[in-house]
Amino acid sequence: MKNYDDIKPSNFIEEEILEDLKMGKSKEVITRCPPEPSGYWHIGHCKAWMINFETALKFGGYTYLRMDDTNPSREQGEFADSYLNDLEWLGYKPKDVIFASEKYFDKIYDIALNMIKNGYAYVDELSQEKQLAMKGTLTKPGQNSPYRDRPIEESLKLFKEMKEGKYPDGSMTLRAKIDMSHPNILMRDPIMYKISREHHYKTGYKWCIYPIYDFAHPMEDALEGVTYSLCDITFRVHREVYEWFIEHAWNKPFAPKQREFSTLNLENVLLGKRYLKALVNSGKVLGWDDPRFMTIVGMKRRGYTANGIKNFIRSCGVVASESTIPFNALEHYIREDLNKISTRAMVVLDPLKIVITNYKEGKTEDIEIDNNPNDDKAGKHKALFAREIYIEKEDFALDPPPKYNRLTLGGLVRLKGAYIIKCNEVIYKHNGEIDYLKCEYIENSKSGNDCSNIKVKGTIHFVAVDNAFDCTIRIFKNLTKLDYKWPSKALSEGVSLEEILEPNSMIEKMAKAEKFLLNANAFDKFQFMRKGYFILDKDSTKNNYIFNFTISLKESFKV
RNA sequence: UGGGGUGUCGCCAAGUGGUAAGGCACGAGACUUUGACUCUCGCACGCGUAGGUUCAAAUCCUGCCACCCCAGCCA
Numbered sequence: 001m002k003n004y005d006d007i008k009p010s011n012f013i014e015e016e017i018l019e020d021l022k023m024g025k026s027k028e029v030i031t032r033c034p035p036e037p038s039g040y041w042h043i044g045h046c047k048a049w050m051i052n053f054e055t056a057l058k059f060g061g062y063t064y065l066r067m068d069d070t071n072p073s074r075e076q077g078e079f080a081d082s083y084l085n086d087l088e089w090l091g092y093k094p095k096d097v098i099f100a101s102e103k104y105f106d107k108i109y110d111i112a113l114n115m116i117k118n119g120y121a122y123v124d125e126l127s128q129e130k131q132l133a134m135k136g137t138l139t140k141p142g143q144n145s146p147y148r149d150r151p152i153e154e155s156l157k158l159f160k161e162m163k164e165g166k167y168p169d170g171s172m173t174l175r176a177k178i179d180m181s182h183p184n185i186l187m188r189d190p191i192m193y194k195i196s197r198e199h200h201y202k203t204g205y206k207w208c209i210y211p212i213y214d215f216a217h218p219m220e221d222a223l224e225g226v227t228y229s230l231c232d233i234t235f236r237v238h239r240e241v242y243e244w245f246i247e248h249a250w251n252k253p254f255a256p257k258q259r260e261f262s263t264l265n266l267e268n269v270l271l272g273k274r275y276l277k278a279l280v281n282s283g284k285v286l287g288w289d290d291p292r293f294m295t296i297v298g299m300k301r302r303g304y305t306a307n308g309i310k311n312f313i314r315s316c317g318v319v320a321s322e323s324t325i326p327f328n329a330l331e332h333y334i335r336e337d338l339n340k341i342s343t344r345a346m347v348v349l350d351p352l353k354i355v356i357t358n359y360k361e362g363k364t365e366d367i368e369i370d371n372n373p374n375d376d377k378a379g380k381h382k383a384l385f386a387r388e389i390y391i392e393k394e395d396f397a398l399d400p401p402p403k404y405n406r407l408t409l410g411g412l413v414r415l416k417g418a419y420i421i422k423c424n425e426v427i428y429k430h431n432g433e434i435d436y437l438k439c440e441y442i443e444n445s446k447s448g449n450d451c452s453n454i455k456v457k458g459t460i461h462f463v464a465v466d467n468a469f470d471c472t473i474r475i476f477k478n479l480t481k482l483d484y485k486w487p488s489k490a491l492s493e494g495v496s497l498e499e500i501l502e503p504n505s506m507i508e509k510m511a512k513a514e515k516f517l518l519n520a521n522a523f524d525k526f527q528f529m530r531k532g533y534f535i536l537d538k539d540s541t542k543n544n545y546i547f548n549f550t551i552s553l554k555e556s557f558k559v
Numbered sequence: 560u561g562g563g564g565u566g567u568c569g570c571c572a573a574g575u576g577g578u579a580a581g582g583c584a585c586g587a588g589a590c591u592u593u594g595a596c597u598c599u600c601g602c603a604c605g606c607g608u609a610g611g612u613u614c615a616a617a618u619c620c621u622g623c624c625a626c627c628c629c630a631g632c633c634a
Contacts, residue, residue: 036634071633128632135630139561142630173632183562185630194632213634237563237629262565315582317572321565322627329571329583339596374596405594414592447592459592529593557594 007058011318013259014055017228021059026254029061030227033087033094034068034217037079037201039273040288040295041086043330047264047313052230053092064224065094069101070216072200080201082288086296090306100220101202108211108219109163111249112174112192116155120248121192122148123158124175131173134180135188141181142188148177162195165208169195176215178244186241190214214238218245221256229258233320236260264316265324269294270480270500272488278497285479291548292479292505302476303525303535303550308337324486327478334551338525338533343371346383346416346461347528347547348512349473351390353436353465356421358443359387364466367417367447369516381516384467385418390512392530395460396437398426403557405458407437414459416529420445420452461529468512471545474537477505517545525550 004022009015020026031052035041049063056063065087069075080099087094098104115121124131124147136142155174162172174193182188192215197208211219221229229242235258242258270276276293279285289297299309312333316325346369364386372378395406395413407413412422425438445452480487480500487500517526522538526547533550540546 034634038634068634074633131632132630137561138630141561170632185562187562188630191632196632210632212632217634233564234628234634240563260564267570315571319565319572321572323571326570326583332583335595344593373593403594416592418592420592450592456592458594461593527593527595530595531593532595553593553595555594 004059011261012320013051013228013230013261013318014058016259017055017059020257026227026257028227029056029059030063030225031056031061031230032064032066032221032224032226033083034066034100034220035079035083036068036071036074037076037083038074039079039277040082040297042271042276042296043266043269043294043299043309043313044264044271046090046296046309047261047316048230048232049087049092050090050310050313051261051318055228055230061227062095063092064096064098064226066098066100066220066224067202068213068217068220069099069200069202070211070213072196072198072210075201077201082297089296089300090310098224099202100216101200101207104216104220104223105203105207105211107223108216109209111219112159112211112215113156115176115192115249116152116159116174118248119152119177121155121174121176122150123155123162124148124173124189125171126173128170131191135185136180138185144180145175145189148175148180148189159193162193163207163209165197167195169197169208171195174209176245176248184237184240186214186237187244190241214241215245218242218256218258219249221258222246222250222252225254226256227254229256231258231260232263233260233322234263260320261318262320262322264313265322265486266294266330267324267326267485268478268480268482268487269327270487270491272491275488275491275497284501291474292476300523301535301537301548303338303533303548304334305337305341305525308334311337331551335533335554338527338550339374341372342525342527342533343378344369344373344529345381345517345526346463346514347471347473347517347531347534348390348392348461348463348468349509349528349531350393351512352393352396352434354389354391354421354423354439354462355436356387356389356441357424357438358440361387363387364464365418365446369417383417383514383516384464385415386464386466388465389415389462390465390468391415391460391462396423396434405557406460407439407458412442412454412456414445414447414456416459416461417447418462419443419447420450420454420456461531463512463514467515469515469518469545470510471513471517471547473509473511473534473547473549475507475509475549477502479505511547513545513547520545527553 009018033049053063124145134143173191175189178187180188191212193209246255289301291302312330366382368380400408419441421439421441423439427435429435442452481502484490520536524536532552534547537546537548
């Protein structure tokens with residue numbers, strides 16, 4: 001047996017696993033990610049497979065990616081493909097990719113046959129309505145189906161005929177014979193198979209009977225050799241059914257264990273598959289990978305990093321109690337990672353022109369900008385200083401609020417990487433708006449060899465007119481109004497999508513970017529100094545660079 | 560109301576009978592050619608509640624309260 005002494009469990013599930021391993025109750029840790037290919041994965045799912053992958057990894061085991069495609073009416077191949085990409089982006093490698101429909105349907109059918117032979121299952125001819133009526137309620141026990149005690153041979157024959165297509169959809173089901181008066185309603189003879197002639201994206205029309213989750217899932221786990229089936233707390237009440245099927249249908253030496261953890265709930269985030277789908281179909285968003293979506297592909301396009309997302313999820317812990325986490329907790333971990341890896345650049349989002357009156361016309365000087373001041377290995381890149389430059393409109397104030405560190409009329413400010421300037425005059429347009437500023441530069445104040453002895457309070461970013469190109473910036477706000485902390489819940493309670501959606505949650509505007517950014521490739525991440533983090537969107541062309549706003553910098557200055 | 564689950568700082572969360580870790584948020588200060596980053600300090604005489612056991616209880620016992628999940632031929 002392996003030595004597990006140096007493994008420290010970090011949550012209640014790992015504690016139990018460690019104990020099992022030490023006691024020899026299980027030999028290895030094999031887990032699974034079992035998506036139903038009926039939508040794109042989002043940050044909530046991310047937690048589930050992180051736990052499955054990382055738990056297995058911790059104990060030297062591995063994880064399967066298994067498409068839980070047992071319901072032909074909901075599933076599509078498009079989605080199955082997306083999971084592999086998502087997983088790769090997040091840095092996880094499954095031991096194998098399995099389609100339950102292809103690999104296990106025959107075996108599950110055989111298991112069902114066996115269960116009938118052993119008296120644990122029967123074919124029921126009750127309609128769906130009748131079954132429901134006889135199921136009882138939360139407080140009242142159910143009643144046995146009149147078909148419950150039919151001879152084993154009869155059930156066997158009928159079940160085989162169900163498979164052969166002799167009976168119409170919905171006319172019969174295979175049910176487990178458990179206990180119609182069980183206090184757990186899921187244990188009241190759960191359905192194991194239904195009849196459906198819908199087309200299945202993987203197996204076509206090969207099958208007309210399909211196993212139901214409660215039966216299929218434990219069997220798939222067992223057939224795969226999964227030892228720990230880690231899922232979210234929704235399935236806690238299903239555990240009893242899971243264990244019943246394992247006990248009555250699986251007589252191999254090992255048995256998989258199902259354990260549950262709470263789901264990840266984020267404030268102000270819309271995750272419901274049907275709502276996202278509606279938005280995608282309506283054309284109101286850019287697609288499943290819209291940067292406002294917290295789908296994996298959406299977050300990737302937004303500029304979030306896999307590490308940031310994973311660090312955030314780790315920070316939430318693995319527990320059984322439900323919680324809702326404020327969005328700024330996620331943002332903290334995204335910023336933390338972006339700060340380490342993103343290249344700095346100067347981009348003016350809302351330009352105000354300045355003419356340096358005492359700087360010679362036509363003259364330019366190279367200046368150097370650190371690609372990342374927190375990373376010595378990141379190097380520097382060149383920018384330009386010239387007579388005409390742009391600064392951010394909000395970095396100049398005629399009537400500055402208290403503690404304003406930026407440019408004012410008659411005041412001094414440092415231009416990042418270049419000179420200290422002083423504003424002497426404001427030139428107005430006919431309509432009274434500011435046209436441009438006349439400033440002078442302090443000659444011996446250049447960054448690197450400043451001997452001016454002048455101390456300024458503020459440093460602002462800028463781009464030289466000659467070193468700038470126009471680019472498109474996409475600014476995002478939360479998809480839904482902030483008043484709705486739980487948008488999916490509000491929607492399910494009848495509030496309309498239109499009401500919940502934040503108007504203009506995506507705004508496009510033009511900005512002046514330094515030419516260094518012309519080298520960027522799609523998905524490259526940048527910090528536009530003093531403004532925030534941005535990522536070059538995949539829709540960009542040579543003639544139109546589009547930068548998606550990922551997240552702002554923290555801002556402690558408040559007017 | 561049957562069954563299951565959960566209650567520790569504004570939000571997460573450690574804690575497993577020996578006197579309340581940590582993170583986020585927030586507040587104060589230092590540093591700063593990004594009002595970023597970084598750093599320092601502060602932030603629960605209290606662990607849903609009422610009793611009990613004990614020298615000692617968030618941890619053990621009993622009662623109560625609150626919230627969440629379950630009655631698809633969905634997963």
